[in-house]
Amino acid sequence: MRILCEADVERLIEPAAAVAAMRDAYRRHAVGAMPAPGRLDLGRSTPKGSVLLLAGHSDGASFAMKANMHVYPDPGSRQRLAASMMLLWDAVRCVPEAMIATTRFNNHRTAAGLAAAVDALAPARVRKLALFGAGKIAPAAIRYLLSVRGFKAIDIVGKGSARASALADALRQQSSFSGVDIRASLDAEACAADADVIVTLTTSDTPVFPGRVVRNGALVVLAGANRPSAREADDDLISRAMVFVDHRESCVQRAGDLCIPLQSGVLSPDRIAGEIGSLLQPATPARLDANAVTVFKSMGVIGQDIALAELVVSRAEESGVGIEFDPVTGHCEMLQAIQSSGSTDAVMAGAK
Structure with missing residues (x-):
């Protein structure tokens, strides 16, 4: 079994390969090769x-279990601690293939999925991207979106000016964002209208943001607030809007962006055009209305985690990265050490 730490994962993931893995995950999910997860x-x-x-x-080849934990250690503070781990199994041989630290992995998985969509x-x-939210996923999301x-x-719109401004400043200092006008803003209406x-x-x-100001032909990706209310x-x-989803069942049942207007009659079921994975099938070219607003609602599917984990483990095996552990004998072997390049981490640290 391969054990991969956060630094290993950070260095093993490359945006273009991660986006390709998400396309593949969406396709495989849409044809039933990656069923909805147990939750x-x-x-x-x-x-x-x-x-x-x-x-x-x-x-039928891989089985995965992932645990995402969130804790508020101080009752008087809104500060939240988060951690995540995944166990990837070889479902044919019934042996654990890898244990992966997935706290940073989750940011890549979400950002790459949004970029694929x-x-x-x-x-x-x-010309212009408007990003609402300046939290932990925002730096990776911007990096991945620029890759496609x-x-x-880019306008970064946050609840307050401090966090969005800090993120914008941190991104501007990165050479990979040179030539991109990145600004923080509190004017949600103006940013939505211009994007x-x-x-x-x-x-x-x-x-x-007010939906009435969104221009025809714009794309709106709704990736947060994943609660029915x-x-x-x-x-x-x-x-x-013409609406696409990553997983129809979970989106219409658990995403307030869809289940609330479905219940009120504002949105009819036939206006949900389909799952993004169906659109990505080779025999199904995109048929989008340039004069309409397109919405993609993402709740996330376990297939994204599996596809990215398979990519990370494959690259780790090729490069000899991680710790090899035999769960039967207890034998443990340290392989090549890897240090994080800090590209995404540096941006995130600068935005804190």
């Missing part, structure tokens, strides 16, 4: 915290 949510009140357990398989749904020529579209300007692509990564309970988009946007 268990456990919470506690003292200290406040929760753990989300996900389990799933792919093509933007690559499939956004106009080929775009040549944005010339070719809008991506939301917030925990908001209520819509974060919460929504990032209002009725004005949803009522005129």
Whole structure:
């Protein structure tokens, strides 16, 4: 069994390969090769915290179990600690293949999935990206989105100016963002009105921008607030949008952005055009209306975790990275040491 730490994972993931893995995951999910995961949510009140357990398989070859934990150690503070681990099994030989530290992995997985969707749904020529949310996934999201579209300007919209400004400053200091006009803003309406692509990564309970101002032909990616009672988009946007999802069942049941307007009648089921994986099938070319607003709602699918884990483990084996551990004999062998390049981490640290 290969054991991979956070630094190993950070160096083994390369954006283009990760985006390709997400395309593959969406396709495999859409044809039933990656069924919906088993899911268990456990919470506690003292200290406040929760753990989300996900389990799933792919093509009969891999089986994965992932645990995401969140804890608020200080009852008087909103500061949250988060950690994640995944166990990847060889489902044919019934042996554990890898144990992977997935706290940073999760950022790559989410960002790469959003980039794959933007690559499939956004106009080929775009100028401005508006990103709502300046949290832990935002730096990776911007990096990955720039890998699929040549944005010339990026507006980062946060609840307050401090975090969004810190992130914008940190990104501007990175050579990979040279030539891109990156700014922090508190004007949600102006940013939404001027954007070719809008991506939301917030925990908001209520819509974060007025949908009436979104221009025809724009793409809106809704990737946050994944609770039945919460929504990032209002009725004005949803009522005129062509909607794609990553997993129809979970989105219409657990995503407030869709289940609320479905219940009210603002959104009819036939206006959900389909799953992104179906759109990515070779025999199914995209048929998008350039005069309509396109919405992609992402809840995430376990296939994304499996596809990226398979990529990471394959690269680790090729390069001899990690720790090799025999769970039967207890034999442990340290392989090549790897140090994080710090590209994404440096941006995130600078934005704290």
